[in-house]
Amino acid sequence: MNKTAVITGASRGIGAAIAKRLAADGYHLALCCRRNQKQLCELAETLQREYHVQIRCFAGDVADYSFVEQMIAQTLAEFGQIDVLVNNAGISYIGLLTDMSIEDWNRIVATNLTSVFSACRLAVPAMVARKQGTIINISSVWGSTGASCEVAYSACKGGINAFTRALGKELAPSSIQVNAIACGIIDTDMNRCFEEAETQALIDEIPAGRMGTPNEVAELVHTLCGSHPYLTGQVITLDGGWI
Ligand code: NDP
Numbered sequence: 700m701n702k703t704a705v706i707t708g709a710s711r712g713i714g715a716a717i718a719k720r721l722a723a724d725g726y727h728l729a730l731c732c733r734r735n736q737k738q739l740c741e742l743a744e745t746l747q748r749e750y751h752v753q754i755r756c757f758a759g760d761v762a763d764y765s766f767v768e769q770m771i772a773q774t775l776a777e778f779g780q781i782d783v784l785v786n787n788a789g790i791s792y793i794g795l796l797t798d799m800s801i802e803d804w805n806r807i808v809a810t811n812l813t814s815v816f817s818a819c820r821l822a823v824p825a826m827v828a829r830k831q832g833t834i835i836n837i838s839s840v841w842g843s844t845g846a847s848c849e850v851a852y853s854a855c856k857g858g859i860n861a862f863t864r865a866l867g868k869e870l871a872p873s874s875i876q877v878n879a880i881a882c883g884i885i886d887t888d889m890n891r892c893f894e895e896a897e898t899q900a901l902i903d904e905i906p907a908g909r910m911g912t913p914n915e916v917a918e919l920v921h922t923l924c925g926s927h928p929y930l931t932g933q934v935i936t937l938d939g940g941w942i
Pocket residue numbers: 707708709710711712713714731732733734735736759760761762786787788789790810837838839840881882883884885886887888889890
């Protein structure tokens with residue numbers, strides 16, 4: 700029987716690469732995005748054709764608890780189980796803390812951190828019932844080190860790291876693994892806001908001499924899916940030796 704994975708933010712970037720990797724391994728998928736629904740549907744059609752898996756797409760805002768509730772409920776109704784939950788959807792915010800409005804703070808926290816609570820809160824009961832499941836949260840090195848002009852984003856990712864360690868402990872007795880991948884700079888749309896010189900300056904600091912690729916993150920997600928039952932509550936850094 701095929702396993703089922705839920706991946707948030709799968710229309711592009713890291714989420715799309717994770718969807719491809721897990722589909723190639725025979726997972727049925729529930730994917731979501733907020734705006735690029737057409738792109739998500741095209742990805743789903745390609746993966747269904749190539750790998751003969753079933754894929755259900757959802758469009759909505761992971762910051763909205765009722766949207767996540769609907770996505771998890773429909774996934775369980777259609778596929779019967781959730782084996783893997785990847786909390787990947789996220790947005791950046793670059794600017795001085797003193798220029799940030801309370802509305803922007805709330806939006807960043809709701810999208811990047813509360814969404815992780817919502818998806819876990821809603822998916823975990825079915826995992827506990829089966830005493831089986833893997834949760835992978837996509838975090839950032841900024842969650843460990845903090846980044847100037849990315850205070851809210853850093854706070855969310857630091858929150859994800861603590862959330863991962865705590866939930867890992869809480870769910871270990873139920874044989875559910877909870878881990879996070881703290882990415883360095885990965886070559887996606889999220890970094891297109893930087894000028895070429897700024898990107899190069901960042902790359903110059905990375906011992907590996909390049910950005911990571913979405914496929915490299917996806918490969919690590921795949922490795923963490925099920926094959927390491929004793930590995931839980933960990934924040935694994937994937938950054939080319941940067942931090
Ligand atoms: P992208 O901007 O390329 O893709 C973001 C994805 O998240 C899209 O599918 C987007 O959907 C979706 N998304 C954004 N906001 C929402 C929302 N409110 N509700 C539902 N879906 C949403 O980002 P990356 O692939 O680079 O980032 C993926 C994750 O990796 C994020 O959590 C990010 O913080 C983390 N990360 C990325 C790094 C990098 O260097 N790229 C470094 C460290 C961490 P849509 O297309 O519809 O907008």
